Amino acid sequence: MRNITKTFGTIVANDDVSLDIYKGEILSLLGENGSGKTTLMNMLSGIYYPDAGQILINGQPVTISSPREAFEYGIGMIHQHFKLVDVFSAAENIVLGLEEEGRLDLVRAGERIRKICDTYGFDVDPTQKIYNMSVSQKQTVEIVKVLYRGADILILDEPTAVLTPQETERLFAVLRNMKKDGKTVVIITHKLHEVEEISDRVAVLRKGKYIGDMITSQTNAQEMTNMMVGREVSLNIERPEPVNPRPRIRVDGLTVRSADNVLKLDDVTFTVNSGEILGIAGISGCGQKELLESIAGLQKVESGTISFVNNDGSEESLIGKDPLQIAEMGVSLSFVPEDRLGMGLVGSMDLTDNMMLRSFRRGRSVFTDRKTPKKLAEKVVDELEVNTPGVSTPVRRLSGGNVQKVLVGREIASSPTVLLSAYAVRGLDINSSYTIYDLLNQQKKDGVAVVYVGEDLDVLLELCDRILVLCSGRVSGIVPGKEADKNKVGLMMTRLGGGDSDE
Amino acid sequence: MSKANREPLIHITKRKEMDWKQAWIIRVISIVCALIVCALVTMVMTGQDPLSIFGAILEGAFGTERKLWILGKETAVLLCVSVAMAPAFRMKFWNLGGEGQMLIGAWLTAACMIYLGGKVPSVVIILISLIGAIAIGAVWAGIPAFFKAKWNTNEVLFTLMMNYVAIQLVAYYIIIWENPKGSFNVGIINQSTRDGWLPYIGSFQYLLNILVVAAVTVLMYVYLQYSKHGYEIAVVGESQSTARYVGIKVDRVIIRTLLVSGGICGLCGFLMVAGTDHTITTTLAGGRGFLGILVAWLAQFNSLAMVLVSLLLCVMSRGAGEISTDYGLNQSFGDILTGIILFFIIGSEFFINYRINVRGSDKVIKEAKSAGPEGGLH
Amino acid sequence: MFDLFAFIPRAIVQGIPLLFGCTGETISEKAGSLNLGIPGVMYVGGICGVIGAFLYEQSADGNVQAFPAIAIPLLACLAGSLLMGLLFSVLTITLRVNQNVVGLAMTTFGVGIGNFFGGSLIKLTGSDVPSIILSSTSAYFSKTLPFAHSTGIFGKLVLSYGFLAYVAVIIAIITAYVLKRTRVGLQLRAVGENPATADAAGVNITKYKYMATCIGCMIAGLGGLYYVMDYASGVWTNDAFGDRGWLAIALVIFTLWRPNVAIFGSFLFGGLCILYLFIPTGTEMAVKELYKMLPYVVTIIVLILTGMRNKRENQPPESLGLPYFREDR
Secondary structure: OEEEEEEEOOEEEEEEEOOOOOOOOEEEEEOOOOOOHHHHHHHHOOOOOOOEEEEEEOOEEEOOOOHHHHHHOOEEEEOOOOOOOOOOEHHHHHHOOOOOOOOOOHHHHHHHHHHHHHHHOOOOOOOOEHHHOOHHHHHHHHHHHHHHOOOOEEEEEOHHHHOOHHHHHHHHHHHHHHHHOOOEEEEEEOOHHHHHHHOOEEEEEEOOEEEEEEEHHHOOHHHHHHHHHOOOOOOOOOOOOOOOOOEEEEEEEEEEEOOOOOEEEEEEEEEEEOOOEEEEEOOOOOOHHHHHHHHHOOOOOOEEEEEEEOOOOOEEEOOOOOHHHHHHOOOOEEEEOOOHHHHHOOOOOEHHHHHHHHHOOOOOOOEOOOHHHHHHHHHHHHHOOOOOOOOOOEHHHOOHHHHHHHHHHHHHHOOOOEEEEEOOOOOOOHHHHHHHHHHHHHHHHOOOEEEEEOOOHHHHHHHOOEEEEEEOOEEEEEEEOOOOOHHHHHHHHHOHHHOOOOO | OOOOOOOOOEEEEEOOOOOHHHHHHHHHHHHHHHHHHHHHHHHHHHOOOHHHHHHHHHHHHHOOHHHHHHHHHHHHHHHHHHHHHHHHHHOOOOOOOHHHHHHHHHHHHHHHHHHHOOOOOHHHHHHHHHHHHHHHHHHHHHHHHHHHHHHOOOHHHHHHHHHHHHHHHHHHHHHHHOOOOOOOOOOOOOOOOOOOOOOOEOOEOOHHHHHHHHHHHHHHHHHHHHEHHHHHHHHHHHOHHHHHHOOOOHHHHHHHHHHHHHHHHHHHHHHHHHHHHOOOOOOOOOOHHHHHHHHHHHHOOOHHHHHHHHHHHHHHHHHHHHHHHHOOOOOOHHHHHHHHHHHHHHHHHHHHHEEEEEOOOOOEOOHHHHHHHHHHOO | OOOHHHHHHHHHHHHHHHHHHHHHHHHHHHOOOOOOOHHHHHHHHHHHHHHHHHHHHHHHOOOOOHHHHHHHHHHHHHHHHHHHHHHHHHHHHHOOOOHHHHHHHHHHHHHHHHHHHHHHHHHHHOOOOOEEEOHHHHHHHOOOOOOOOOOHHHHHHHHOOOHHHHHHHHHHHHHHHHHHHOHHHHHHHHHHHOHHHHHHOOOOHHHHHHHHHHHHHHHHHHHHHHHHHHHOOOEEEOOOOOOHHHHHHHHHHHOOOOHHHHHHHHHHHHHHHHHHHHOOEOEOOOHHHHHHHHHHHHHHHHHHHHHHHOOHHHOOOOOOOOOOOHHHO
16 A cells, blocks of 8 residues: 555544555554554555555556455455344355355355364354354354455454454464465554564554554564654643542442343442542443443442542442433533533534423423523533524534534533543544633532543643553553653553553 | 546435425425316316316305305314324324214214213203213224333324224214114104204304314414423423433323324214214215315414315315316315325425535525425425 | 136236235335325226226227227326325325325225216216226237137136236236346345335435335236226226225235235135135125125234234334434435
């Protein structure tokens, strides 16, 4: 791949990236979230089309504009979100879309599938229905699907994110078998130990740019982390000293499973203090969402306790209560969710109506009071400098930063005692981001217990008083913000405890 | 790069939002185009020039005082059903059971009139049948809503089936109530005593119905726009996860809203039996349960638009009736014209929600101009 | 005395229009299009057949031949239903308008067309009764198989129907086979279940949806044709077709989207529809209307039970009723 550039709107996902992939190797593509790994590989597999640059296969320039064309060049990609039809059997999914000669013969297809499985050591029952399969089985079907189409280059997008350690081991064994068979494997990941374990070579991307590549056996975790996270950048975010912090929320042994029975949080224990910002760091999908939603009363909890600590030291449990009941307890809990327009706000409603979401029940009247929310909307627009034609504009029409200001503005308007925020600055420009940091700091000064889930380590390190690092649903450690070292936190995100202890 | 530009010739993208003025211009244009096509079809059928055809339509709808009253009555019924559908729609719940909910309300009214007639004062009959009709209509809609809320049963199919359960139930009672025997016809109920009949206002038989529907329309507007319930309905319709996030009980809102929707349908059935028809047939709803859905959908919860669309459809159907008598055509001619108009307005929604980009130019091509004709018939 | 041998053939002829409608709707729904316009399509199919037969009888002037008597109404019926299918497809697939809305409008429109042309033809013939009688063409449609009357009970139960009845069963069997066993069927089902996946696998979503909807409509239209030309012996009366279209949609749910099951399902529904004729005399006339309720009640029960049991194979296609827009991904 030569000089590849791809932009989405104003965001440059890949900036002049050149990458070589050799036949018969296992290459790790390493980088933080949003560093452009997946985008780059999507261009190789025909999902996206590059804005500039070119792709050469065996020295020949080629055009790949659909997944089907990618298959013709022997390139197949296994995406993070499986593309499988649930009610079909494995074999049906595998042959779907193939234009083979003759009639559909699932028995013969099944035999071919078994043969592929035997070659590489998979275990797939061609007649089993997808909805009866575990996540790792589904992934296997995806891999077989690609091999069935005769792919020589396999791209796997974070394949281990959904697997247990044993399943990961099995997958790696299969990948090694493929390598022996002369296939090329590209594995997108941000887990260093996996890079070390499986790959021959590692290439690193950071913020859409190609940083460099190394032979895995000649490097170490520290060097890779340095390349991945880059040098520490000074952002000059204010961090006032916490005033009189006291426990506000105690989480003890929290365990949560998702609807499809995947362990999302495993025995998580920590305390949130008033008057401080607790940062939560971790690779995305490591349980941050479940953690916040458990506290906010939106998540079914398997075991463990979450209790709210009153000023007089008495504790009340939040487990098993819905948001309304929590509010009725007198706990003023605000939550800025990750999915702003899908959960926090209603896109088609205007600013005023969105301000009402939290407060519309107030008062005994059967009618809604729109005057107060309208004033609030005007106040938010005014104070947070929301760029909008007016308070009766549907929020969907606002830009991301302004949407976020509206959401945060509403959530802090109820003068909360606890403020949960997930990826509060995602997709925001620099100025809007600083506005949000200031708002959070203001809340902290007012004695609010703030939880900040973030993905940018630089921000977490400068903004937060303490940082809780999650790794695959478990607490990898809690470090003070002032003393935390970026590389160490980075390591803790990928390995439980970060290899060596920080506590 | 041999095949550098692979972008397709016509590329369709979703519009963010079109301002309402532009949207209405497109809608009006599509209606005008629909009327032109209607006139052409009528021309082919009758050989008359378009002007006299429209003259006949207007004559049929507004020609005499009596025709005007009938138009008002018909519009009121259609509007009432559309209003009933509005809250369910707002919640994105497809209540296709309007026919059945109306009919079952009508059935209860007829039952009250027959069984209580002569035994209790007329006012009492009216009150009992009013309350009963609303309640049973609500129940008829509440059953599918309950299953939707608890087990996510497909509401489109469920409400649809409930219609025919109601129709057969009514058919059963029509035979029991037959008058005279063997006619499969109930006849005018309590013709001499007028027990359970709604009173005329002055000498106007249809006025009370029209007033009640007007009041219901206004109330529904207020309910959806200004009440807390209306707000909850809107949030649930837009995003159930947002609703849960702010602590709205989604299943409760679904059931409650359908009770309201079905209740108004029941009320509509009551008005038709006690107010105008004084009899009951299995075809009492006459497809208006379905037509009401279309009206509510086309009007996009806008009450004024609902009035206008109902009126337009009723004018066309009355007018088509006039044309059919004048030129010896079949009464169903009206359904065809209604269908043409509906397809045009329905098609125009595409041009409101999507933007067409042609390769090589970022400009939106002639959206307003082409909306109408391309919207309907292709 | 309940006469089973009289009952079964009558149940079957009642069921055949439903079978056509159900098979057509199943194909359409398997590709994700919930076509509520099927009742209208069946009306249009019926009236187009009637128009074809009428014109042919007029031009043939008493000299009616077997081949054109069958071919002309058949082709007219298929063409009419195809047009309806195209209308639905353009509006829902290309213009992405809500399927329920288009379907309901199409039912209004289709029933209107049926009754309008039916009424016009009745007027043309100047007949006293409000119906058109096309007995000479109909005779070819309702011709039974050979030996139907000489083979006793077997002949009566199996051989005594017009050719369209056998066509209905054959189409249902072929459809079931195609859906389950062929590549086209596999891809069609994938389109209805998960269009994004099918799209990624290189299946042309638009093509499959158009094909499924149009073929589905043509098959359903045959149901209308069978009803007039065979069941009603060539007599068209306005509104006589009644609610059979909705019953066909109910049958789709009842049979859990399986055309092979629909063969027996349609006979069962047909039986439920005419059961009242066979219940012992002396029962009150009104009760028969309650018997007619049975197919719908049974469908509701099936709908509830499948919803509660939540077995994946028995659910409606996952993206049923939803438009597919690639850029929504």
